[in-house]
Amino acid sequence: MAADRSITRSNRAAARRAFLATSGIYLAFAILVIALAIVSPAFRTPENLINIGRQVAVLGIASFAMAFVIILGEIDLSIGAVASAAGVVCAMALAAGLGPLAIPIGLAVGAGFGLLNGILIVHVAVPSFIATLVSYFIAQGLALTLTTGQTILFAADWFRALFATGTLFGLRSALVWLVIVFAAMWWLLARTRFGAHIYAIGGSQESARMLGLAVDRMKIMVFTLAGALMGLVGMILIARIGNARADGAIGLEFDAIAAVVLGGTALGGGYGSILRTLVGVMLIGVMNNGLAILNIDFNSQQVIKGVLVIVIVLVDRWARNADQK
Amino acid sequence: MNADADAMDGGRTRRAARLLRDLLPYLGLILLVAYFSLASDFFFNARNFERLVTDSATLILVALGMTLVILVAEIDLSVGAVVALLSVILAQAMAAGLPWPVAVLLTVLAAMAIGTLNGVITVIGQIPSFIVTLGMMAIATGLAFIFTGAISVPILDETFLDLFYSVSLLGVPVPLMIVVVAFAALVVMLGRTAFGRELFAIGANIEAARLSGIAVRRNKIAVFAVMGLLVGVGAVLSASRLGSGAPGSSPSLTLDAIAAVIIGGASLFGGRASMVRTLLGALLIAVLNNGMVLLNVNVDSQFIVKGLIILLAVVLERLASAGGR
Amino acid sequence: MGGFRPVSVLAMAPVLSLSSITKRFPGVVALDGVTLEIEAGEVHAVMGENGAGKSTLMKIAAGVHAPDAGAISVAGDTVRLRDAQTATALGIETVFQELTVLANRDVAQNIMIGVEPARLGGLMLDNRALYAQAQAVLDRLGIVIDAHMAVARLSAGERQMVEIARACAGTPRVLILDEPTSSLGRQEETLLFALIGRLKAAGVAIVYITHRMSEVFALSDRITVLRDGRHVVTGATSSFTRQALIRAMVGRDVEDRRRGAAIADLPEALTVRGLTRRGAVDAVDLTLHAGEVLGLAGLMGAGRTELARLIAAADKSDAGSMTLFGVPYQPGGVGEAIRQGVVYVSEDRKELGLVLGLSVADNIVLPGLRRFSRGGLLSLGAMKRAARQWMERLGVKAASPDTPVSTLSGGNQQKVVLAKWLSLEPRVILLDEPTRGVDVGAKAEIHERIRALADAGAAVLVISSELPEVLAVCDRIAVMAQGRIAGIVPAGEATEESLLDLAFAEAGLAVA
Structure with missing residues (x-):
């Protein structure tokens, strides 16, 4: 144990850096919205703002799950593939006439992969990026094999209404799900013992033990919860377009990581919040929407997001290093 | 003392698991070759074997590079996307009228630059390599599609295509020759140079290595640069085999390379890896790819098979080292 | 102080009893059939040198490690401590030597961890109650810290107090304190001692681990001494004298080995002027002569390891200058320091000294690997020969140079560490706790080796927490406190008391 070096207390510079680090994301968000509003009249229509909300439903739920995993000090690279696989299985269950039974089936597929991740990480002692990479490929293989490259059609209007197309209090149901999951995850992380212990484990796994x-049970629970949420995401995805494809949620993990780190959650665990993750989600949502309006294509968006993630993580690391001195 | 512990409970399982882990690449390869030989009339002949290795030259080179990266407890998730991007750069350089040797040199230099960049950001920026290379993956994929507009760029230079694909020197196809030379060089580097030996110490205990006076950061960046070099050569071979620069090529290269290293018994926490065993692991994957095509197995279920093989390998690794942690 | 105990307590079963506990780690037997019985309302000091097995025994009582053999009972009932949670549920609370305070949480969240006030089985945290209860605990203990403070903003001493508050938040039956005063200032110490008195009066059993003699005699009712993983003696504190206690810990009378050589006549090897690393080392001046063994004593956290790491360029200094044999010495990194002949041998053998996954030979040649390179290729034969030669020279007991170093005993591992550094033939060698966790035989061999090094002309710095060791091996002894050199005395004039006085005097000054 090296001696503690916190003799120098919070000096003014450190406080300023901490303020910048915490408020930077809100500032960035405001600047982005204002800039887009000035540049593009199409952006500032009410329809477009509702549109953004609908687009971020899937990303939002995925990001909340990812935030739990990252605050715990782990990573989950499997979420996109797991959501796709859950969607495909659920669509096949609907097409086979299983009716409402398709919902627990879809959730179970997601939770099953989450459980596999948790067991691999805890009991086989595999680093999470490898364990979830394994799940990624098994889930993707499952989805591709089941669909044989085809689109799976199903006719279940009630299902589509329930998860995407219906409205409640004037909100699309996908957005309602986002609100529900946001509230539940925020509550879980900020207001329960479960959440408090996620922070503790992310802060120092050894101390927590x-x-x-x-610690082990918590990890398995968090990954299983993340997996179940990916089941929900898979169902929202297929409900939105009325069919299921094997690559329905490809690349979702990357956007989710981007949203989480944009929200100021530290890779390595122990710090972060659901509220700030939501801001990160909105930022990615507004950015995607804005770039589309500005006629910047998907590929350029990928490049921009790739650079953004690296830069954000670098800045975060720099701010934390400076803070520790 | 240790022998006592071994003789006590679990010692037998652990020894069996260790034996199985050590034999996995050999046994797996023999079993797969035997199986495909019986199942397909086209598998067991010299022509097919030659093609098998030539076709997998890129995979083998990348897997050898990945061995170094995993040895120092890092990972590179960007290789598949970078190979695709490089093949596009190569094809476009030739389409722009550059002579093929210049285009090849340009490609390899670009590859080394990307690898070095991954290394510098990871090491100097103190960011987990899976995030850096995930970002690089998004950037490379995006750029490859932007450069091409999602259309493959054909390579028309006959000399180039012949040299790398159909001409043979002393009866050995050029890709095979490159693989042999690279393999030999890496075996010597890892076993017989100070740089190679130091990598084992860095991977097993980075702080102890640093206190032993080893230039940890420089060595790690060098590993990423060597990885870049191998990826570059792999990309040239890939482009010559396909006869084009394709932005969506090699979707499973990253997984295949990681799988080869894991099947080869490398520790995912760093410090233990072997070129010979990775080569066997890569051949095993190559045989699997080749055999499944010959047997008309759905290409998609390959993901599941490979995922399960990695799973087996990590479980064996865990059983073999149980109690050691 | 303390012999008073109600008679009824004596008739009852001990509140915590550890009997015949054995614990092995790869390569060492940490505990060998140790028995310890703790009674309600007593302060029981557990003493022993570093590596005697105190902390391991406490981790077993806390449920962190499972014993390989032996039984544990609480108030007469045999229990199995599956994990830390089970121990806590039985009323055994521990303040660990390596602080478990979570720097990413605030004070209240740390104090109430695991017992956060909540409804619905933990699904509705009551934050108001969380802060109120945590503050109540702090107030009850007389600790002046706001429960809302982020732990990251607290000093080391304040973190220690938070840790103690966490252990006292429930109603512990047994409170284990492992080196609780190592990072406390005088005021906080007084607070802690008063607290221990109150807990004891309330019938709490307290297990107290410390290196500080004065604390033991002032606070404890009974003392148990461990040595090399074995139980040596248990008895009432009043039955021990200071000298008897030291003898029990060390296992022999401390013979004084004093050298009369005039240090000033020896050539200066390393001079350090104003060396500073913020928060750890404060403007240190030091001269190390070729041919002398300089001891560096001081309490934990006094900055000794940090000073050695600065000299070896393992960390960067903020200010100061050094010369090596009269030439300015400004290494940019460990590699450069090694090339100039300055090596640092870490106290943490397993984490920093060795690469456990590698063989004995690979570990020995590691720092000098590039010297075996001929035209880019390593000469494997020469490497193996060198390793074998150094194994013989230091008496490393291993089947072959290819044996994994992880299978060796602690003493042999330490010899491998020494071989690794001595094979570089350094001019200045900084040894950090060179005999921690090694058996008595190996310890004597290492001491002889240290003297031989100096006699051969090397400049040797020995950091050690064992004052008898420092007194026996060194020519001069520098004492550090609060990051500064509190004094340098010739070993012939020093006693344990005078060294401790120096270590504490400066600490007292800094608090006032």
């Missing part, structure tokens, strides 16, 4: 927290 010595303090008597059930």
Whole structure:
């Protein structure tokens, strides 16, 4: 154990850096919205703003799941493939006439892959990026094999209404799901013992173990929860377009990581919040929408997001290093 | 003392698992070759074997590079996307009228620059390599599609195509020759140079390595640069085999390369890896790819098969080292 | 102080009993059939040198490690401590030596961890109650810290107090304190001692681990001494004298080995002027002569390791200058320091000294690997010969140079560490706790080797927490406190008491 070096207390520079680091994301968000509003009249129509909300439903739920995993000090690269696989299985269940039974089936596929991740990480002691990479490929293989490259059609209007196309209080149901999941995940992380222990484990796994927290069980639970949410995401995806494709949610993990780190959650665990993750999600949503309006194609968006993730993580690391000095 | 512990409970399972882990690449390869030989009339002949290795030259080179990266406890998730991007750069350089040797040199230099960049951001920026290379993956994929407009760029230079694909020197196809030379060089580098030996120490205990006076950061960046070099050569071979620069080529290259290293018994926490065993692992994947095509197995279920093989390998690794942690 | 205990307590079963506990780690037997019985309302000091097995025993009582053999009972009932949670549920609370305070949480969240006030089985945290209860705990203990403070903003001493508050938040039956005063200032120490008195009066059993003699005699009712993983003696504190206690810990009378050589006549090897690293090392001046062994004593956290790491360029300094044999010495990194003949041998053998996954030979040649390179290729034969030669020279007991170093005993591993650094033939060698966790035989061999090094002309710095060791091996002894050199005395004039006085005097000054 190296000696503690916190003799120098919070000096003014550190406080300023901490303020910049925490408020930077809101500032960036405001600047982006204002800039887009000035540049593009199409952006500032009410329809477009509702449009953005609908687009971020899937990303939002995925990002909340990812935030849990990252605050815990792990990573999940499997979420896009798992959501696709859950969607495909669910669509096949609907097409086979299983009716409402398709919903628990879809959730179970997601939760099953989450459980596999958790068991691999805890009991096989595989680093999470490898464990979830394995799940990624098994889930993708499953989805591709089941669909044999085709689109799976199903006729279940109630299902589509329930997960995407219906409205409640004037909100599309996909957006309602986002609100529900946001509230539940925020509550879970900020207001329950479960959440408090996620932060503790992310802060120091060894300390948490010595303090008597059930570290292994918590990890398996968090990954299973993330997997179940990916089941929900898969169902929203297929409900939105009325069919299922094996690559329905490809690349979702990358956008989710981007949203989470944009929201100021540290890779490595222990810090972050659902509220700030939501801001990160909105930022990605507004950016995607704005870039589309400005006629910047999907590929350029990918490049921009790739650079953005690296830069954000670098800046975050720099701010934390400076803070520790 | 240790022998005592071994003789006690679990010692037998652990020894069996260790034996199985060590034999996995050999046993797996023999079993697969035997199986495909019985199942397909076209598998077991010299012509097919030659094609098998030639076709997998890119995979083998990238897997050898990945061995170094995993040895120092890092990962590179960008290789598949970077190979695609490089093949596009190569094809476009030739389409722009550059003579093929210049285009090849340009490609390899670009590859080394990308690898070095991955290394510098990871090491100097102190960011987990899976995030850096995930970002690089998005950037490379995006750029490849932007450069081409999603259309393959044909390579028309006959000399280039012949040299790398149909001409043979001393009866050995050029890709095979490159693989042999690269393999030999890497085996010598890892076993017989100070640089190679230091990598084992860096991977097993980075702080102890640093306190032993090893230039940890420089060595790690060098590993990423060597990885870049191998990726570059792999991309040239890939482009010559396909006869074009295709933005969507090699979708499973990253997984295949990681799978080869894991099947080869490398520790995912760094410090243990072997070129010979990775080569066997890569051949095993190559045989699997080739055999499944010959047997008309759905290409998509290959993902599941490979995922399960990695799963087997990591479980064996865990059983073999149980109690050591 | 303390012999008083109600008679009824004596008739009852001990509140915590560890009997015949054995614990092995790869390569070492940490505990060998140790028995410890703790009674309600007593302060029981557990003493022993570093590596005697105190912390391991406490981790077993806390449920962190499972014993390989032996039984544990709480208030007469045999229990199995599956994990830390089970121990806590039984009322055994521990303040670990390596602080478990979570820097990413605030004070209240740390104090109430695991017992956060909540409804619906933890689904509705009551934050108001969380802060109120945590603040109540702090107030009850007389600790002046706001429960809302982020732990990241607290000093080391304040973190220690938070940790103690966490352990006392529930109603512990047994409170284990492992080196609780190592990072405390005088005021906080007084607070802690008063607290221990109150807990004891309330019937809490307290297990107290410390290196500080004065604390033991002032606070404890009984003392148990461990040595090399074995139980040596248990008895009432009043039955021990200071000298008897030291003898029990060390296992022999401390013989004084004093050298009369005039240090000033020896050539200066390394001079350090104003060396500073913020928060750790404060303007240190030091001269190390070729041919001398300079001891560096001080309490934990006094900055000794940090100073050695600065000299070896393992960390960057903020200010100061150094010369090596009269030439300015400004290494940019460990590699450069090694090339100039300055090596640092870490205290943490397993984490920093060795690469456990590699063989004995690979570990020995590691820092000098590039010297075996001929035209870019390593000469494997020469490497193996060199390794074998150094194994013989230091008496490393291993089947072959290819044996994995992880299978060796602690003493042999330490010899491998020494071989690794001595094979570079350094001019200045900085040894950090060179005999921690090694058995008595190996310890004597290492001491002889250290003397031989100096006699051969090397400049040797030995950091050690064992004052008898420092007194026996060194020519001069520098004492550090609060990042500064509090004094340098010839070993012939020093006693344990005078060294401790130096270590504490400066600490007292800094607090006032």
